[in-house]
Amino acid sequence: MDSKLRIFIPIYPGVTHLDFTGPHQFFSRVPQIDVVVASIGGEPVDAQGLTFSNLDDLTDIAACDVLCVPGGLGCLDAAKDIRFIHAIRHLAGTAKFVTSVCTGSLILGAAGLLHGRRAACHWAWRDMLPLFGAIPDPARVVRDDEIITGGGVTAGIDFALTVIAELTDDETAQRAQLILEYAPAPPFDAGRPETAPAAIHDHVVADMAELQASRYRQAQYLAERYATRR
Amino acid sequence: MDSKLRIFIPIYPGVTHLDFTGPHQFFSRVPQIDVVVASIGGEPVDAQGLTFSNLDDLTDIAACDVLCVPGGLGCLDAAKDIRFIHAIRHLAGTAKFVTSVCTGSLILGAAGLLHGRRAACHWAWRDMLPLFGAIPDPARVVRDDEIITGGGVTAGIDFALTVIAELTDDETAQRAQLILEYAPAPPFDAGRPETAPAAIHDHVVADMAELQASRYRQAQYLAERYATRR
Numbered sequence: 001m002d003s004k005l006r007i008f009i010p011i012y013p014g015v016t017h018l019d020f021t022g023p024h025q026f027f028s029r030v031p032q033i034d035v036v037v038a039s040i041g042g043e044p045v046d047a048q049g050l051t052f053s054n055l056d057d058l059t060d061i062a063a064c065d066v067l068c069v070p071g072g073l074g075c076l077d078a079a080k081d082i083r084f085i086h087a088i089r090h091l092a093g094t095a096k097f098v099t100s101v102c103t104g105s106l107i108l109g110a111a112g113l114l115h116g117r118r119a120a121c122h123w124a125w126r127d128m129l130p131l132f133g134a135i136p137d138p139a140r141v142v143r144d145d146e147i148i149t150g151g152g153v154t155a156g157i158d159f160a161l162t163v164i165a166e167l168t169d170d171e172t173a174q175r176a177q178l179i180l181e182y183a184p185a186p187p188f189d190a191g192r193p194e195t196a197p198a199a200i201h202d203h204v205v206a207d208m209a210e211l212q213a214s215r216y217r218q219a220q221y222l223a224e225r226y227a228t229r230r
Numbered sequence: 231m232d233s234k235l236r237i238f239i240p241i242y243p244g245v246t247h248l249d250f251t252g253p254h255q256f257f258s259r260v261p262q263i264d265v266v267v268a269s270i271g272g273e274p275v276d277a278q279g280l281t282f283s284n285l286d287d288l289t290d291i292a293a294c295d296v297l298c299v300p301g302g303l304g305c306l307d308a309a310k311d312i313r314f315i316h317a318i319r320h321l322a323g324t325a326k327f328v329t330s331v332c333t334g335s336l337i338l339g340a341a342g343l344l345h346g347r348r349a350a351c352h353w354a355w356r357d358m359l360p361l362f363g364a365i366p367d368p369a370r371v372v373r374d375d376e377i378i379t380g381g382g383v384t385a386g387i388d389f390a391l392t393v394i395a396e397l398t399d400d401e402t403a404q405r406a407q408l409i410l411e412y413a414p415a416p417p418f419d420a421g422r423p424e425t426a427p428a429a430i431h432d433h434v435v436a437d438m439a440e441l442q443a444s445r446y447r448q449a450q451y452l453a454e455r456y457a458t459r460r
Binding site: 022 | 416
């Protein structure tokens with residue numbers, strides 16, 4: 001009998017691959033953990049030029065210990081598919097921890113799992129959480145009881161160490177950190193809106209403005225459709 | 231005519247996926263950069279439970295601006311394949327920068343590209359670099375003229391920002407850093423042998439001892455076969 005802890009990662013076209021490959025690499029170094037990655041129908045998933053195949057079928061998973069939903073520009077399109085939302089709701093009901101990285105929290109929100117709960121999200125999309133009744137939190141890793149959410153993209157690694165420590169112990173997380181030599185030394189300090197040079201921040205915000213407006217409307221539509229705000 | 235900078239990433243079974251998905255995610259957010267990922271024959275590649283498909287054929291690539299070789303437990307097995315080594319040597323000859331992440335530097339070494347050169351490597355495998363005539367450097371990102379190498383696994387992200395800044399400018403690298411919210415906040419400080427608690431370090435080193443010994447012999451064999459030490 002397999003007594004490993006099962007972490008389940010649903011992916012979809014347009015997922016930001018580092019949202020889940022970061023955590024996946026850390027989780028997969030822990031002997032007590034099994035990681036399962038799945039998509040609708042087990043279909044291959046394209047993400048920024050990488051194709052992930054040999055996936056499990058998302059609609060065919062019975063249960064998991066941890067549900068871990070990654071983000072990406074495709075997150076709201078994924079949430080439009082009722083099969084995807086049904087699978088997320090079902091698995092969340094079986095999991096000890098319901099988690100996300102980056103804009104994966106918008107999927108949790110659309111599924112109605114964050115009402116009244118604090119959650120992290122990528123800085124540029126965090127303002128959309130209240131559309132789903134969630135309370136945005138700017139921390140890199142946010143825990144609200146059984147909900148653990150990470151901030152944008154690379155926050156997934158800090159998130160993964162937090163989840164590993166929670167599921168096992170600090171020592172197991174530290175061994176994974178040493179094996180994966182996670183002693184970050186960014187050559188610049190531009191990783192948050194608060195620390196990035198103003199010109200960098202303004203450039204990125206201007207680039208994203210149009211996309212943000214259209215995704216905001218998309219999120220409003222989903223909140224209405226799935227009645228997740230009430 | 232495509233005037234984008236072409237970064238080429240060769241992968242192989244047993245590659246540590248975060249060695250290249252980290253840099254790939256950063257590179258792919260830079261408009262001036264095209265990233266190509268390839269394997270021998272364009273075959274799908276398995277890595278820690280993820281399968282990467284839809285790959286280019288490594289033996290069919292004419293040239294690139296940056297060669298970026300990731301590491302992993304399969305690195306020396308990959309280097310045993312003369313087609314793989316031929317492709318690495320050929321592409322290195324066309325590239326402006328020859329680079330690696332983690333134990334990818336052992337592949338560069340086996341290919342004879344690091345003789346007398348300083349290079350980074352994963353901390354646990356760094357001592358094998360001299361077998362290929364290279365000079366191990368414990369820094370997270372090491373530059374020796376056109377050779378840029380990153381340390382273990384997650385160092386690939388710091389490495390990627392360094393390479394992006396070199397290929398374009400600091401501002402472009404900073405924009406990628408902000409978009410991917412790279413403001414790391416590890417919950418533990420166990421990412422380097424020097425900072426990890428002694429018990430953590432000893433446990434990991436003991437776990438790896440047997441593997442290290444067999445891989446050392448494998449590297450000796452490759453150094454002999456490809457005459458890369460002379």
